[in-house]
Amino acid sequence: MAILEILKIPDARLKQISEPVERFDDALHAFVADLEDTRQVGPAAVGIAAPQVGHFQRVVILDCSQTHKPVPNHGHLILVNPEIIHWDGFELGREGCLSVPDYTGNVIRAARIKLVAQDLQGHSHEYEMIDYEARALQHEVDHLDGLLFLDRVVSRRADLFQRKVYQKGGNKKKKA
Amino acid sequence: MNNWKMVTLIGEDQPGIVARTTDALYQNGLALGETSMMRLGGNFSMMMMVSGEGDLNAVLAPVAEELNLRVHVDVIAGRLHQHVAPNIQIRVMGADQPGIVAKVTGALAVSGFNILELESDVAGTAQDPVYIMTIQGVSEKAAEELQQAVDALGEEGVDVTVSAIETLFA
Incomplete structure (x- = not known):
């Protein structure tokens, strides 16, 4: 078990694009175990991407099963490529x-996504994700492409009325 | 401590207000903390945490005179890194009428809701103005409970939607 050092802004390495994983060997398994240990310490993160610890391979860990309010999720996932x-x-x-310590910001993400990813044995799987888990996955894949959520933050004024939420409120109003 | 002050500047909007103002601060060895700057109704308004030694009114006087800005300085007890993450977002939209903000925020205050951020705007046309407001804040009560509190206002033609914010931390 090893806790790896998390790269923090303004570290330029966070902008580096990660390489695809080609060998599903013991070294990969050992690295993923360390990456998971690193995710578990400190503030509870629902995801972590390999380049966040200076390891520039396309590997992501995602786990949206422990959120404050339960959200649709696939449990603990190790997603390679x-x-x-x-x-x-x-x-x-x-x-x-x-x-990005001590900062949060609003970001627009796709609400529903489909993705393909390999597991630690190199087998391909397809996933459909929605809402929070889809957001988390997009956040992590951005890391693999050298992007941070800071690169996508929208103005506080550029708020958008979410059709879904807005209709719910509107209907409630009419019934009342 | 960093000797923080809150500086408020307002004036008719024109290019260069931010550049000139912050350059005057910088040239006098002053540093900025958190700030909020925005055009409101043709005026530009700035609120800035400023730290450092010196008479801020004197430092800003030449720029304020040249750009016709009004300056106000308060000594504050504020510090950086005191962020609180909002867990509730409220969107309000409706035909503009007096009292929307007072009534909605009144109902929220009674529920113990703490506003971290509020922005409102008047959209639509001069004939049919529409008031749009978004609020982000912290509440110990659930979104559903706050929704009931604002629904109980029974405001005609005003939609108030309370939703939970689950900040993604990844």
């Missing part, structure tokens, strides 16, 4: 990051 193949809808949500 994840690739988003479909985006649908958009939502505004607030994000923070292990690599």
